[in-house]
Amino acid sequence: MLKQIQEESFDLLRELIRIQSFSKEEDKTANLIADFLESRSVKTHRKMNNVWAYNKHFDAGKPTLLLNSHHDTVHPNSGYTRNPYDAAVEGDKLFGLGSNDAGGCLVSLIGTFLYYYEQENLKYNICLAATAEEEISGNNGLELVLPDLGELEFAIVGEPTEMHLAIAERGLLVLDCIAHGKAGHAAREEGENAIYKAMKDIEWFKSYQFPKTSEVFGPLKMTVTIINAGSQHNVVPADCTFTVDVRVTDAYTNEEVVEMIKAHVECEVKPRSVRLKPSSIDKNHPVVLAGVALGKETYGSPTTSDQALLSIPSVKCGPGFSGRSHMADEFLYVKEVAEGIEGYVGMLKAVVKSMDYEVRSTNS
Known part of the structure; x- marks a missing residue:
């Protein structure tokens, strides 16, 4: 048979x-x-x-x-x-x-x-x-x-x-992040530079270690993969967008990871999906x-x-x-x-x- x-x-x-x-x-x-x-x-x-x-x-x-x-x-x-x-x-x-x-x-x-x-x-x-x-x-x-x-x-x-x-x-989260500033003229030091605000959060994504580690995979991995800001050389950008690729381990759910990230960064964080667990x-x-x-x-x-x-x-x-x-x-x-x-x-x-x-x- x-x-x-x-x-x-x-x-x-x-x-x-x-x-x-x-x-x-x-x-x-x-x-x-x-x-x-x-x-x-x-x-x-x-x-x-x-x-x-x-x-x-x-x-x-x-x-x-x-x-x-x-x-x-x-x-x-x-x-x-x-x-x-x-x-x-x-x-x-x-x-x-x-x-x-x-x-x-x-x-x-x-x-x-x-x-x-x-x-x-x-x-x-x-x-x-x-x-x-x-x-x-x-x-x-x-x-x-x-x-x-x-x-x-x-x-x-x-x-x-x-x-x-x-x-x-591993699960997968793709995060679209927006750092909000205020537009101004670069020569007069006006505005609030969104790029500088984004840099602080990007550094956090680069260096943060989640407390729990997977027995199988080790630490959760976050990588900033895309960044975009500004329209011309003499204008302080009001917004800076960047994308983060997050490879989630079995130590956390996708929802837990999103909430922890939001608690640590100033930028706006929008996951494209939490389906891929x-x-x-x-x-x-x-x-x-x-x-x-x-x-x-x-x-x-x-x-x-x-x-x-x-x-x-x-x-x-x-x-x-x-x-x-x-x-x-x-x-x-x-x-x-x-x-x-x-x-x-x-x-x-x-x-x-x-x-x-x-x-x-x-x-x-």
């Missing part, structure tokens, strides 16, 4: 690669995913380009774990030397846009879901969600359907990590311990994914290598889909406590 699922999942990945699915244009890949599941007697749900399903013996009295990955891709970059949609297998590699990020993860999670779909007496329900707009952190992807998925206990988010476990992910899962969580028992390492991820939209414990894990994402001539090793399914199934064995399950090596 496992081998058949692995083969069908790999074939599904090749079909997905052949369909253009840029962010906001994922309708055809959503159709394919829904058809693939429905043809295997799985009832699917859909909202816009998001598709989700539950295990056959769903029990409202049990907690639910989420298996999530995305089916949108970035645009192919100018360095491609081959057709991004060929899904060509050459040697031990499958080439194609989205093969690594995150097609391999998605089909491996789909295969894992199908493995457990008909099993009874599971400790957890399983919800599979194939979602859209991850590459642009869009509003019509996972965030759109989270209210429809029901109460969730924890999640596995499929992103290429070589099947190692990202047990924490830091996330983490206890290193002693059963799914983490199960992964470690299979020889996987744990680490903190500096990159942002749909994990940032979840308010439940979550781990980021999947086949593929992050360094291949968005590269020209993107590829996935053929064996990585089979290994991904085997890895996910093995991790969940200890969590869902299926009584009739045995993992067999893909080499056996």
